[in-house]
Amino acid sequence: ETGVTQSPTHLIKTRGQQVTLRCSSQSGHNTVSWYQQALGQGPQFIFQYYREEENGRGNFPPRFSGLQFPNYSSELNVNALELDDSALYLCASSLSGRGTGELFFGEGSRLTVL
């Protein structure tokens, strides 16, 4: 069983640039969620995708957008990067409808904005 994989693991961008982060979900999982973990904080829910549609969004501006593909992999796009976007971005997959809330996380993509 393949786990959740994310790429890239680390990247550095400058303010105003755009970034795309990628995630392959665990085999058999149909739901992908993205979380932002700032230094010293817990993960914060950005949004969730189910069957290629956004299925809930946290308190993040529209410049955070996403996609889910037919194979359930996903992308997180952030436009007009700000210094505060520096964080670990975690992708998590799950099987919707289980009612357990259990997520399977990847190792994350660490974004530094200079």
Place this chain on the structure above:
Amino acid sequence: DQQVKQNSPSLSVQEGRISILNCDYTNSMFDYFLWYKKYPAEGPTFLISISSIKDKNEDGRFTVFLNKSAKHLSLHIVPSQPGDSAVYFCAASRFGNEKLTFGTGTRLTIIP
């Protein structure tokens, strides 16, 4: 507004003793609670959960207690082992879905 709070940023416990990690929440609509464990350079991994219809759930060395009236839950680890050293996050959701609200974490260090 921090709906899930872990007020102890760190905790040190002697190997073999009990570790107790605490978590408080403010949103009474939460009905499912989870604990995740995170090692450096790894993503969080699911540890144990509890539904609001229960007050206790056990899995081996790990037990989670839920006090709904106090909006408080705790994770007990007995006996504590060096491999338990990690950051522990408490999380909550509504309807048992996967949109989790996390606390800020407690760094547990087990002293050999």
